[in-house]
Amino acid sequence: MRGLGIRSKMLSGLYMLEIEQLNEFSCPVHTSRPLSWKPPEGEIIKFNFDASFQQQLRLSHSSIIARNKEGLVMVSCTYSWENVVDSTMAEARACLKAVSFAEELVFQDVCVEGDALTIIRKLQSGEEDRSSFSTIISAIKGRNTRFRTLEFRFVPREVNEATHVMAVEGRKHDQAMNWIEEVPREVERIVVVTPQTRPKSIYHTINQRGGENR
Numbered sequence: 001m002r003g004l005g006i007r008s009k010m011l012s013g014l015y016m017l018e019i020e021q022l023n024e025f026s027c028p029v030h031t032s033r034p035l036s037w038k039p040p041e042g043e044i045i046k047f048n049f050d051a052s053f054q055q056q057l058r059l060s061h062s063s064i065i066a067r068n069k070e071g072l073v074m075v076s077c078t079y080s081w082e083n084v085v086d087s088t089m090a091e092a093r094a095c096l097k098a099v100s101f102a103e104e105l106v107f108q109d110v111c112v113e114g115d116a117l118t119i120i121r122k123l124q125s126g127e128e129d130r131s132s133f134s135t136i137i138s139a140i141k142g143r144n145t146r147f148r149t150l151e152f153r154f155v156p157r158e159v160n161e162a163t164h165v166m167a168v169e170g171r172k173h174d175q176a177m178n179w180i181e182e183v184p185r186e187v188e189r190i191v192v193v194t195p196q197t198r199p200k201s202i203y204h205t206i207n208q209r210g211g212e213n214r
Contacts, residue, residue, distance in 0.1 A: 035158045039071045044109045044149070049098040050163035051090035051116075052171060058083055060090035061170035063163045064098045065183060065191065066105075073191060077101065077178040078170030085132070091116035092136040094167075095123070099143050099150070108148040113155050114163070120154040162190040 040046040045066055052061045060081045066074040079097050084090050095114060102110045114120065122129050122137050129137045144150050157164060166187045170177075183191050 037159050039069050040111050044111050045107045046111045047098040047102055048163045049094045049114045050167045051094040052167035053087040053090040060084040061167050062094035062097045063166035065163050076183045079176045089133045091119050092133045095119050096136050096140050099140050103146050111151045113153045115157045115160040117154050120152050123152040162187050
């Protein structure tokens with residue numbers, strides 16, 4: 001009886017090995033393509049935003065890159081905020097800056113895109129927001145009538161890499177900075193920009209740090 005038990009276990013082991021080998025040959029190999037940023041359609045200008053948050057300093061840096069249907073950079077900027085309580089509020093303020101920036105530039109058809117899922121969901125929802133940053137969400141929604149079309153989209157961090165890198169680089173500057181038709185040199189490896197090789201920075205000396213766009 002003992003010999004039969006050992007033989008049964010051996011046969012069972014061989015059977016399982018054959019099943020595993022068959023699965024290796026029969027299962028198709030799935031190769032996922034890397035996600036990448038996609039240009040908007042038609043006359044829409046896409047504003048990607050992100051934020052870098054420094055908890056100990058209660059400081060955040062917003063970054064925004066605006067691109068057209070050809071993927072060309074229209075404008076980009078970094079902006080500092082003080083008295084930021086958490087990373088979610090940092091993202092909310094970055095989104096508000098993106099919408100305000102689009103309004104200042106008088107773009108009519110705008111898509112605001114970022115990897116802040118909580119913020120995007122609240123902006124897409126018709127329900128009243130009661131979070132700690134509800135005033136920022138209300139301020140963003142209140143600007144909807146100032147555009148012909150205004151859409152909010154969520155994308156993974158991989159797609160939003162350019163603005164993420166730019167937000168971290170923004171820590172090097174204490175004042176708001178803008179680049180016309182370009183991005184900072186550190187971001188050029190990610191974004192396809194216009195032929196100029198050196199970005200032209202526009203320094204804003206107005207004391208807007210930590211202020212709220214109204």
